[in-house]
Amino acid sequence: MIAIAGAKGGCGKTTTTLGLAGAFARAGRQSLAIDTDRQLPDLHVTSGVDREPTVTALDRDTRWQSVAQEIPAESGVHVLPGPKRSENVEIDTVLEWLDADSAAVLLDCPSGAGPDVIEPIAVADAVVVVTTGSDQSLSAAQTTVDVARRLEVPVVGAVVTHCDELPPSTESRLEVPVLAVVPELESPRSSDVARQAYDEAVAALSDATQARTGDDPADGTQAADPASTGGSPAGVPDDTSGDARADGVDQDGPAAEDSGGFQWHGDPTDHVATGIGALDEAVGGLPPGSVAVLSADPASQSEYLLAQFTATRGTLYITTERTEESVRHALDAVDVDVGSPTIRSLTGDGALDEATELVEELPDGSNLIVDGTARLERADRDSYLSFVNALKERMVASDGLALLHCLSRPTTPENRPSTEHVADAVFEFETTDSGLDRLAVPKFRYAGACTDPLELSFVNGAGAQRAAEHATGRRTGTNIDEQLAGPTNGDGTDQGDR
Numbered sequence: 001m002i003a004i005a006g007a008k009g010g011c012g013k014t015t016t017t018l019g020l021a022g023a024f025a026r027a028g029r030q031s032l033a034i035d036t037d038r039q040l041p042d043l044h045v046t047s048g049v050d051r052e053p054t055v056t057a058l059d060r061d062t063r064w065q066s067v068a069q070e071i072p073a074e075s076g077v078h079v080l081p082g083p084k085r086s087e088n089v090e091i092d093t094v095l096e097w098l099d100a101d102s103a104a105v106l107l108d109c110p111s112g113a114g115p116d117v118i119e120p121i122a123v124a125d126a127v128v129v130v131t132t133g134s135d136q137s138l139s140a141a142q143t144t145v146d147v148a149r150r151l152e153v154p155v156v157g158a159v160v161t162h163c164d165e166l167p168p169s170t171e172s173r174l175e176v177p178v179l180a181v182v183p184e185l186e187s188p189r190s191s192d193v194a195r196q197a198y199d200e201a202v203a204a205l206s207d208a209t210q211a212r213t214g215d216d217p218a219d220g221t222q223a224a225d226p227a228s229t230g231g232s233p234a235g236v237p238d239d240t241s242g243d244a245r246a247d248g249v250d251q252d253g254p255a256a257e258d259s260g261g262f263q264w265h266g267d268p269t270d271h272v273a274t275g276i277g278a279l280d281e282a283v284g285g286l287p288p289g290s291v292a293v294l295s296a297d298p299a300s301q302s303e304y305l306l307a308q309f310t311a312t313r314g315t316l317y318i319t320t321e322r323t324e325e326s327v328r329h330a331l332d333a334v335d336v337d338v339g340s341p342t343i344r345s346l347t348g349d350g351a352l353d354e355a356t357e358l359v360e361e362l363p364d365g366s367n368l369i370v371d372g373t374a375r376l377e378r379a380d381r382d383s384y385l386s387f388v389n390a391l392k393e394r395m396v397a398s399d400g401l402a403l404l405h406c407l408s409r410p411t412t413p414e415n416r417p418s419t420e421h422v423a424d425a426v427f428e429f430e431t432t433d434s435g436l437d438r439l440a441v442p443k444f445r446y447a448g449a450c451t452d453p454l455e456l457s458f459v460n461g462a463g464a465q466r467a468a469e470h471a472t473g474r475r476t477g478t479n480i481d482e483q484l485a486g487p488t489n490g491d492g493t494d495q496g497d498r
Contacts, residue, residue: 001105002227003124007140009111012161013130014046017108023198024104025076032103034080036091036120037110041082047071055080056089092119104227113143113396114389115422126156126226133163150287179204275308278454288399296429298407309403310339315367317341320375352379359391368402377413384415388422
């Protein structure tokens with residue numbers, strides 16, 4: 001299963017998807033092109049098939065052959081249109097049900113780098129990135145490559161569209177081989193020049209598969225093919241057995257216990273510390289670009305985790321229920337290490353728009369806290385999805401970390417499931433009958449499930465140290481006020497410094 005992805009809109013992903021599908025069919029292999037774009041699905045329009053049935057028709061008992069439409073003019077090329085707005089479906093779940101047999105499956109991904117893109121890439125066996133030759137498109141393609149690598153999905157190559165010659169340094173810039181260069185054509189799918197380029201790309205994909213696995217055709221072994229589903233991509237360990245990590249460490253041995261119950265598949269040295277000691281010790285923090293949810297009861301001690309999250313990097317602290325001054329006093333009161341965050345209180349009707357503007361201005365390498373998501377989650381679904389997609393894209397582009405504080409309510413906000421679905425990790429704050437605070441981790445996109453909750457400790461004498469700092473007029477930590485636009489106090493100082 002190959003995801004055809006590119007962060008920039010209009011770079012030719014849909015045409016490339018159909019072009020590669022046609023090349024697979026010309027090589028004697030059935031192909032299935034699936035539109036995974038929730039917002040602007042257009043694969044059915046470009047391919048000339050009916051709008052229905054859509055990808056949502058797939059389930060455990062339905063084979064793709066019974067619902068996919070074959071393109072009339074291209075034998076062996078089949079299409080499943082993207083979901084309608086009225087169809088509420090988890091794309092990744094549907095794709096996991098897909099039994100492709102020997103067919104080549106190509107996922108036409110949406111633009112951007114948000115959750116809607118992550119879904120299909122995360123379940124794919126490999127990624128082909130699509131870009132034009134423009135500097136802007138190449139920069140967007142680099143973002144796509146970064147997203148795939150953070151999800152540990154191999155990028156097998158790039159297709160460069162709308163140009164006659166390959167721009168210099170394209171391969172070194174993207175750090176992937178160029179599979180094909182497709183010139184600007186009025187009808188690229190019917191052009192002999194374009195067809196030859198797509199045929200060469202499919203041949204290169206086959207060669208790459210064989211080279212990655214090191215299979216020898218002479219010994220009768222067969223390379224794992226990323227175009228088919230049903231197994232891990234070539235060169236990536238299969239985590240379904242639970243027997244070993246990528247580094248060969250037995251997961252039933254001490255290494256699994258030392259990691260706090262996680263089955264680790266990434267390199268923790270690439271991660272950013274969260275300031276939450278038990279979590280950082282267990283998994284090495286979070287990969288840059290991550291969005292995490294912290295679910296908690298309003299009467300719990302979960303605010304301690306928010307305070308710790310401010311200690312490692314410059315932080316924008318958005319509160320939707322309190323004043324900036326009350327948040328500042330609360331941070332001063334906790335007995336843990338705390339940074340010097342920029343605080344913004346968004347309590348009006350335009351909170352979602354204001355939050356979007358602040359997220360867009362977030363400096364590179366910063367943390368973001370949204371303390372109280374309910375006010376934002378009460379917006380209409382399209383507006384809220386636009387916000388969380390923009391938030392995720394900004395985190396990826398800026399190597400930021402976001403922590404969304406989701407407090408339990410008598411009535412759960414309608415968009416709360418979308419918040420949790422977007423998140424790369426979900427942390428649930430628990431307090432036992434004996435008064436012990438723990439952190440359960442039901443979702444962690446970068447590793448296996450946590451078998452045991454993590455025990456938390458919130459006493460280290462930091463409160464007394466901060467009191468001394470205030471007495472001498474000193475305060476540690478990084479403040480990002482100067483890099484964020486915002487209202488002032490009238491004397492030129494930012495309101496976040498009050």
